[in-house]
Amino acid sequence: MYKKIIDYLSGELNWLKILRFKWQLRRNDEMKSSFIEYKRMWDELRVWKEDIKIPEIEIVHRSGYPLRLKPAFLFIVAIIGIGIGFYLGLNSYISASDYMDYAVEVLYEE
Amino acid sequence: MNVERLYEKYGQMLMDISYRITQNRADAEEILQETFTELWNRKPTGGIVAWLKRVVVNKSLNLVRDRKNIKVEKDPPATPDGILEEKERKIIVKRALKNLPPIENAVVILKRYHGMSHREIANILDVSESNSRVILYRAMERLKEELKPYFMRGKINV
Numbered sequence: 703m704y705k706k707i708i709d710y711l712s713g714e715l716n717w718l719k720i721l722r723f724k725w726q727l728r729r730n731d732e733m734k735s736s737f738i739e740y741k742r743m744w745d746e747l748r749v750w751k752e753d754i755k756i757p758e759i760e761i762v763h764r765s766g767y768p769l770r771l772k773p774a775f776l777f778i779v780a781i782i783g784i785g786i787g788f789y790l791g792l793n794s795y796i797s798a799s800d801y802m803d804y805a806v807e808v809l810y811e812e
Numbered sequence: 813m814n815v816e817r818l819y820e821k822y823g824q825m826l827m828d829i830s831y832r833i834t835q836n837r838a839d840a841e842e843i844l845q846e847t848f849t850e851l852w853n854r855k856p857t858g859g860i861v862a863w864l865k866r867v868v869v870n871k872s873l874n875l876v877r878d879r880k881n882i883k884v885e886k887d888p889p890a891t892p893d894g895i896l897e898e899k900e901r902k903i904i905v906k907r908a909l910k911n912l913p914p915i916e917n918a919v920v921i922l923k924r925y926h927g928m929s930h931r932e933i934a935n936i937l938d939v940s941e942s943n944s945r946v947i948l949y950r951a952m953e954r955l956k957e958e959l960k961p962y963f964m965r966g967k968i969n970v
Contacts, residue, residue: 705945705949708945708948708949708952709945712923712924712948713927714929714930714945739956739960740952740956742963743952743955743956743959743960743963744924744952746901746905746959746963747905747909747920747924747925747955748924749898749901749902749905750832750902750905750906750909750925751902752828752831754824754827754828754831754837754840756819756823756824756827756844757827757841757844757845759819759823759844759845759848
């Protein structure tokens, strides 16, 4: 068996090796007849052509949903975070100013 | 890339690989479904396409290996003599490929029908490049023996 024949048919040889292979093929009759057999079979494999439709896969169509949801989810979390932060900040400001008012009042009374 | 786009882009190719190895449309569909479910659950990092090909080929090979013991209805025998119709030729080719050991069948399919290099095939089947070559040589030898009575007629241009 000439392994080079399979390499040639399967496109594994570079241009230099192809030239060398063709030259060898012309000089070796046994190799040539073997090549003819393999070539014919290699071509015949192409007879099997099929038009295959891919099925609908539910998980694939569902998959887009969480990926698109991600930015929206982050945005909502950010808004809630800002809201809570604002509320806490305002609360602490109010309590701090109340405390200051109280302190000033106590100071004046004394 | 999102899963939907991966499916649109590579689903056809993966389905074709699986169908040619299993030679059964329903099995190929099931394998494709399982592969994308696995992709969805695992979310592999890096070469997703190579991962998809590897999973599809391995699942198909496992299925074929499991089914080797189960006898299936054989295609009608074609006579070596006389001119073969395209349909008959197709049946003969399919049967010859089916009769190969699963790994040899996979190498021939990836090489002949998908034009992959031995490096890619080696990566998918988890074998060395030289091993992939040897598997192809062996498969071609077997195919030649099986197909010789049907196709070795007429002239061919070198």
